[in-house]
Amino acid sequence: MKRAFARSNDSLTALYEFAEDILEAGDVVDAARFAVHLALEELFVNMVKYNPDTKGDIDVEVTVEDKVTVTLTEYGAAEFDVTVPKNVDTNASLEERTPGGLGVYLIQNLTDSLDYQYSDGRSRVIFTKESGI
């Protein structure tokens, strides 16, 4: 199922409800649902944050078959490859830690596969997660 969402963090509740309905109907286990919601939010928020001059909606498609597949697509966006390894020192002390940078790190650790495609301003991220069915 596919739906377009306005490019705003105000879309997050509707985005959650859209995905949750599909995951629930697909009997996806709780742990996988949590990971899918987290990766989906982080990717969506990144698209909103790093392309502030782009006005178009963000297309989101969620399917459940033998695994959950989520695709986010935006147009007129700058290239931002979320698959580039994000190094976060999770052993750093409190004094050394700075807020930020965890989003992409979590995406890369919580998804089973993560793919990025960019062509002519079309930016697309596809991730999968085992559904646990």
Place this chain on the structure above:
Amino acid sequence: MFDIQYDADGKVVCTGRLDAAQCAKGQAFMDEIAESSTLDFAQLEYISSAGLGILLKTQKRLAESGAALKIINVNNHIYDVFHYSGFHAIFDIKAK
């Protein structure tokens, strides 16, 4: 929906989903905390990196005066996120 408020025992009770859209509400409340405090996550279902940022920012600020946040009743999904993020080493965290 996300809510944050003190309970009768002085614990900070967080409820619902702390996503990027709810950060301003969470940050405004946390900015008022001036001493060591316990956050009760029993009713918190979800947290994203935006929420983690609020916790980290507050912990760093409190540490300057020798205070700290303690987080209790953390569900297993959020606990995993804390673990991935290394927060278990910089917060006192108790699972549900």
